[in-house]
Amino acid sequence: MPDDINELPVRTLNTYKNWKPVFHSVVKNQALAQTLHEKGYAVLPFLNTDQIKQLKQLYANEHNIKAEKGAMFYTLYSKDHAYRKRIHENIGEIIKPLFEEHFKDYKNVINIFINKISGQDSGFYTHQDTTALDEFTYSPLSIWIPLQDITPENGALGVIEKSHWFFSPYRGISFPFPFSKINDTVKDYLKPIYLKAGEALIFDPRIVHNSFTNTAGSDRIVALCGIFPKDAELITCFKEKVTGSKIELIKQEDSFLLKNESFFYDCHSRPKTGKTIAIVEEEFPDMDSASFEQLCELNGIEKGFEQQATISHCEFIAEPNGVNSDITSESDKRSSFFQKLKSLIG
Numbered sequence: 001m002p003d004d005i006n007e008l009p010v011r012t013l014n015t016y017k018n019w020k021p022v023f024h025s026v027v028k029n030q031a032l033a034q035t036l037h038e039k040g041y042a043v044l045p046f047l048n049t050d051q052i053k054q055l056k057q058l059y060a061n062e063h064n065i066k067a068e069k070g071a072m073f074y075t076l077y078s079k080d081h082a083y084r085k086r087i088h089e090n091i092g093e094i095i096k097p098l099f100e101e102h103f104k105d106y107k108n109v110i111n112i113f114i115n116k117i118s119g120q121d122s123g124f125y126t127h128q129d130t131t132a133l134d135e136f137t138y139s140p141l142s143i144w145i146p147l148q149d150i151t152p153e154n155g156a157l158g159v160i161e162k163s164h165w166f167f168s169p170y171r172g173i174s175f176p177f178p179f180s181k182i183n184d185t186v187k188d189y190l191k192p193i194y195l196k197a198g199e200a201l202i203f204d205p206r207i208v209h210n211s212f213t214n215t216a217g218s219d220r221i222v223a224l225c226g227i228f229p230k231d232a233e234l235i236t237c238f239k240e241k242v243t244g245s246k247i248e249l250i251k252q253e254d255s256f257l258l259k260n261e262s263f264f265y266d267c268h269s270r271p272k273t274g275k276t277i278a279i280v281e282e283e284f285p286d287m288d289s290a291s292f293e294q295l296c297e298l299n300g301i302e303k304g305f306e307q308q309a310t311i312s313h314c315e316f317i318a319e320p321n322g323v324n325s326d327i328t329s330e331s332d333k334r335s336s337f338f339q340k341l342k343s344l345i346g
Contacts, residue, residue: 009038010165011298013291016284019169021204022139025229026106032202036141040164040207046098046145047198054094055223056147059113062087065322067315070119070214075112076257077264077318079325084258087113091223095145098200103227109234110226110257116155116214121315123155123213126179126187128163128171129205131237135169138232143225144201148218150194155214157201158190162299164206166292168284170247171206172237174268178287179208185289188303189296226257238270239282247282250274264318265325 008020027033035042047055062083065073075087091111092099099108109132116122133140150156167178179186190210193201203209205226214220228234234252239245252260252274262269296303318324 010162011295012165013295014285014287016168016170019136021164021206022135022137024139024141024204026103026141026227028102028104032102036202036204039161041159041161041193041201041203043193043195044102044200044202045198046143046200047095049198051094052147052198055091056221058087058090058094059115059147059221063113063115063320065115065117065317065320067117067119067121067317067322069315070122071117071315071317072122072124072211073113073115073117073317073320073322074264075114075320076110077316078320079261079265080319081259083320084112087111088258091225095223095225099225099227102202105230107228107230107232107254108225109228109254110224112224114222114224116211116220117317118154118214118217118219120213120215121313123314124211125314126158126183126190126208126210128167128177128208130173131169131171131235132205132226133228133232133235135206138229140205140232141227142203142205143227144203145223145225146195146197146199147221147223148197150196150220151216152192152194153214154216154218154220155212156192156194158192158210158212158305159203160186160189160208160296160301161191162301163208164204166208166295167206167287168282170237170249170280170282170284172239172247174237174241175239175247175282178284179292181286182289182292185292189301189305191302191305235277236271236274240270241268246279248276249278249280251277264316 024033024036032042075084078084088111092108144157186208195201234254234256236250236252238248238250250271
């Protein structure tokens with residue numbers, strides 16, 4: 001559904017080659033699709049009690065993770081390909097009836113568990129998700145489904161609505177976000193989203209978001225699912241750390257999301273698979289605080305939400321047994337990825 005250029009639903013200041021988000025073609029309900037296009041997220045009733053129970057049991061059967069000071073665990077980070085594939089397929093089997101109800105002409109490219117283990121080191125910093133398809137042609141969706149109620153204590157996702165319009169179609173862990181130098185300004189606009197167990201936060205992964213610290217004393221477990229238009233190819237972005245270098249667009253097989261071992265380990269390196277299909281300039285400028293606050297004012301985005309525990313550090317766990325592989329010292333375990341991420345986002 002094209003936008004009238006004179007009546008765009010979101011006001012912007014700068015664009016990358018006149019880029020703007022493409023309408024979400026996979027969403028059956030047009031009112032929901034319009035909300036996602038304009039606002040960037042929506043909350044829907046999703047799982048029933050039995051489906052929640054099945055997902056909890058699936059998680060319990062596969063994991064034994066503890067972290068005294070808290071941490072973040074992602075299925076996607078593990079080096080165990082068979083485990084990642086098994087989790088992806090089993091989550092998909094449970095949730096597929098909901099995919100069929102809400103989406104059309106889609107493919108379910110990834111399903112994972114995320115566990116935010118309670119403790120001071122469980123917060124995740126402000127970011128956008130990395131580019132995964134041609135955003136001049138398609139738009140991706142993420143479905144974030146908690147298996148317990150989300151409260152002010154256990155680590156809500158915080159979002160900045162409409163921010164999927166503000167920046168560039170090219171994002172990658174190997175180069176910083178345009179807002180990386182103004183994180184203290186950006187985080188003031190994060191709105192925590194509180195959900196009941198089984199509700200779904202359906203969101204455009206380009207919106208600026210974080211997750212707050214879990215201080216509840218128990219795990220906060222969610223299932224996260226990725227939805228693409230069925231014809232969209234998987235594309236990753238990579239940029240060498242050399243002054244003046246350009247962004248490579250690398251085409252990957254869909255299986256990359258289940259087989260790549262560098263989402264956590266050695267995450268800044270060039271992907272070991274894929275074919276470079278284009279090289280583009282990094283032409284979108286860094287944003288200053290005044291410009292970001294102007295964008296928020298133009299679009300009626302408020303700040304001053306009651307914030308949860310301050311994020312000072314985040315430990316990362318990659319393996320379902322809680323022990324990361326190929327990290328040389330105990331002090332480096334679960335923190336190497338965080339240090340890399342912090343260097344990018346400030």
